[in-house]
Amino acid sequence: MSKANAVITLRDLNKTYAMGRNQVHALRGIDLTITAGEMVAIMGASGSGKSTLMNIVGCLDRPTSGTYELDGERVDGLSRKQLADIRNNHIGFVFQSFNLLARTTAQENVELPLLYDRSDRKIDPVAAAREALERVGLGDRRDHQTNELSGGQQQRVAIARALVTAPSLLLADEPTGNLDTQTSMEVLALFQELNDRGLTIAMVTHENDIAAYARRIVELRDGLIIRDEPVADRRTAKRGLSSSVAV
Amino acid sequence: MKSDKLIRIAIRSIIRTKMRSILTMLGIIIGVGAVICMVAIGQGAQSRIEQSILNLGVNMVVITPGTSSSGGVSRGAGSLNRLQVADAEKLAEEGMLLSAVSPVTMTGGRIRGGGGNWHAPLYGVDVTYENIRDWPVATGQWFDQSDIRSARKVCLLGSTVASELFPDQDPVGQQIIVRDVPFDIIGVLESKGQTASGDNQDDCVIAPYTTVQKRLAGRQFIAQILGSAWSPEDVPAAMEEATTIMRESHSLADWEDDDFTVRNQSDLADAATGTTEVMTLLLAAIAGISLLVGGIGIMNIMLVSVTERTREIGVRMAVGARPGDILRQFLVESVVLSILGGVVGVALGYGGSWLVAYLTGWPTAIDTVAVGVALGFSATVGIFFGFWPARKAAGLDPIAALRYE
Numbered sequence: 001m002s003k004a005n006a007v008i009t010l011r012d013l014n015k016t017y018a019m020g021r022n023q024v025h026a027l028r029g030i031d032l033t034i035t036a037g038e039m040v041a042i043m044g045a046s047g048s049g050k051s052t053l054m055n056i057v058g059c060l061d062r063p064t065s066g067t068y069e070l071d072g073e074r075v076d077g078l079s080r081k082q083l084a085d086i087r088n089n090h091i092g093f094v095f096q097s098f099n100l101l102a103r104t105t106a107q108e109n110v111e112l113p114l115l116y117d118r119s120d121r122k123i124d125p126v127a128a129a130r131e132a133l134e135r136v137g138l139g140d141r142r143d144h145q146t147n148e149l150s151g152g153q154q155q156r157v158a159i160a161r162a163l164v165t166a167p168s169l170l171l172a173d174e175p176t177g178n179l180d181t182q183t184s185m186e187v188l189a190l191f192q193e194l195n196d197r198g199l200t201i202a203m204v205t206h207e208n209d210i211a212a213y214a215r216r217i218v219e220l221r222d223g224l225i226i227r228d229e230p231v232a233d234r235r236t237a238k239r240g241l242s243s244s245v246a247v
Numbered sequence: 248m249k250s251d252k253l254i255r256i257a258i259r260s261i262i263r264t265k266m267r268s269i270l271t272m273l274g275i276i277i278g279v280g281a282v283i284c285m286v287a288i289g290q291g292a293q294s295r296i297e298q299s300i301l302n303l304g305v306n307m308v309v310i311t312p313g314t315s316s317s318g319g320v321s322r323g324a325g326s327l328n329r330l331q332v333a334d335a336e337k338l339a340e341e342g343m344l345l346s347a348v349s350p351v352t353m354t355g356g357r358i359r360g361g362g363g364n365w366h367a368p369l370y371g372v373d374v375t376y377e378n379i380r381d382w383p384v385a386t387g388q389w390f391d392q393s394d395i396r397s398a399r400k401v402c403l404l405g406s407t408v409a410s411e412l413f414p415d416q417d418p419v420g421q422q423i424i425v426r427d428v429p430f431d432i433i434g435v436l437e438s439k440g441q442t443a444s445g446d447n448q449d450d451c452v453i454a455p456y457t458t459v460q461k462r463l464a465g466r467q468f469i470a471q472i473l474g475s476a477w478s479p480e481d482v483p484a485a486m487e488e489a490t491t492i493m494r495e496s497h498s499l500a501d502w503e504d505d506d507f508t509v510r511n512q513s514d515l516a517d518a519a520t521g522t523t524e525v526m527t528l529l530l531a532a533i534a535g536i537s538l539l540v541g542g543i544g545i546m547n548i549m550l551v552s553v554t555e556r557t558r559e560i561g562v563r564m565a566v567g568a569r570p571g572d573i574l575r576q577f578l579v580e581s582v583v584l585s586i587l588g589g590v591v592g593v594a595l596g597y598g599g600s601w602l603v604a605y606l607t608g609w610p611t612a613i614d615t616v617a618v619g620v621a622l623g624f625s626a627t628v629g630i631f632f633g634f635w636p637a638r639k640a641a642g643l644d645p646i647a648a649l650r651y652e
Contacts, residue, residue: 055646058565060564060646080569080570081569081570084564084567084569085569087564087566087567088566088567089567093565095649099558099565101559101562102263103263103264104263108259112562112563113566113567115252115255115256116566116567117567161566
């Protein structure tokens with residue numbers, strides 16, 4: 001693990017919330033490096049600080065102290081505006097509840113991040129969205145409205161939306177929390193396939209079963225990392241799937 | 248972000264929520280529609296009222312002979328008559344503020360015709376009398392300049408005279424005899440009804456003043472001169488001008504009193520101006536209130552919309568929308584909604600005023616200025632009342648917005 005290909009570098013990261021007169025220390029000195037091509041499961045019980053970590057890593061929130069480098073650049077201390085641009089160019093989000101726009105086609109949902117793209121990459125939204133939907137196996141559902149799709153399909157649209165800006169990091173927050181076992185496997189198989197092709201993934205989960213599909217597990221408790229180890233017996237989601245599923 | 252992208256995003260989300268968008272627009276649609284309709288109806292009513300007041304002679308300037316007194320005893324109006332046709336000609340020529348001038352000679356007597364007889368005044372007037380009194384013919388035609396020049400024995404009957412002498416027939420083309428002078432009837436005047444003081448204006452005969460002077464009156468002096476100012480507002484200035492011209496015409500020295508009287512129908516003129524002012528004020532009040540209500544409607548629904556779309560705003564922020572993007576999106580949405588509402592409202596206003604014109608027969612006039620003002624105002628309303636909701640949306644914390652249930 002050389003520092004050169006580190007996607008995320010956190011050093012002595014602290015986050016403190018003021019709750020009335022009390023100070024809540026959500027994170028107390030996190031040191032963490034995630035390198036390109038990793039698939040990390042971030043675990044912990046509720047209140048452990050994993051959501052706070054996730055928000056800071058996702059540039060939705062700012063640390064109280066400590067440093068955060070994303071793709072070799074300091075992002076702690078950036079303004080709301082600058083953070084929005086970082087999220088657009090470097091990070092893809094996948095949420096537990098999909099968070100697609102209602103009454104909107106899959107294609108339009110995937111195009112959404114590119115409407116806010118200010119970089120000079122000049123990505124064609126229509127073509128990029130089509131390609132992203134094909135990558136998640138929904139090339140034939142482009143013009144379907146969100147409510148015409150199953151839960152698994154909706155989550156795959158959300159993954160396509162996360163991929164469309166070619167981010168350096170995919171952040172998933174309980175991505176299988178609203179899915180049944182079969183579709184959870186589909187989504188995990190897709191994650192593993194994308195990771196095999198080099199995409200860096202960080203996935204928040206509280207289930208050991210799901211974490212077992214990652215390459216590395218980071219566990220938090222009371223704002224501290226209490227475990228950081230590679231997954232010994234990594235599972236492959238594809239094995240559990242019937243051949244009919246297009247992934 | 249480029250503005251075309253922004254407008255596309257806004258239009259997409261307006262289309263996505265068709266029902267709510269239509270309800271939002273309804274306030275503006277009705278507001279703008281009402282403004283245009285009210286202005287059109289108001290102007291129709293106003294021109295109607297002005298027309299009826301003009302009909303009473305608001306613009307009219309009346310010059311009558313002055314009074315003379317001998318030994319401190321006034322001999323009453325008309326006792327000193329030095330009004331001549333030449334005065335009328337001078338007024339017509341030099342009076343910049345008078346659109347028309349006509350001498351009026353008065354005589355009268357027994358009128359025979361159609362096998363009956365009747366007593367009525369006979370007025371000798373110029374062709375301009377038609378416009379000054381706003382008194383067109385119902386049938387036939389007015390006499391013209393050549394009738395005046397050659398003092399032809401032609402006349403027009405007031406509708407009362409026409410119905411008394413020729414109850415069941417068309418008088419045009421027939422003859423009446425006034426004090427042994429035969430006149431060819433070339434037209435019948437429209438009925439004008441009574442004056443405010445109860446005189447029947449339709450009980451008269453009208454002929455060229457040249458003819459009347461030559462054949463009947465036989466006098467050098469005339470009863471009055473009628474003039475018409477260009478507009479009711481010009482009347483006071485026109486009266487002053489007429490006085491100056493008349494004094495000049497009569498070669499009066501500075502120390503001499505006027506030997507004539509210039510009058511107008513000032514109470515009528517005041518009524519006309521007053522009506523116009525009240526009308527304008529009323530319409531402005533209605534316009535302002537309807538658009539204000541429409542604007543508050545937009546703000547209301549946009550605020551609800553921000554709450555309802557909190558998650559959507561969170562998602563947009565998560566995928567990279569800057570706070571400014573969200574602000575502009577909501578602002579553009581409310582402006583697009585209010586302009587669309589304005590356009591539909593204009594159409595509704597057109598339809599509404601056409602319907603009113605059709606049902607009441609009023610001459611409703613669509614005012615292009617009103618249309619422009621209404622559209623401009625609705626866009627302003629969109630910006631003004633859309634700003635607060637938009638700022639509220641842009642200020643949302645993305646984390647809280649994403650978790651919002």
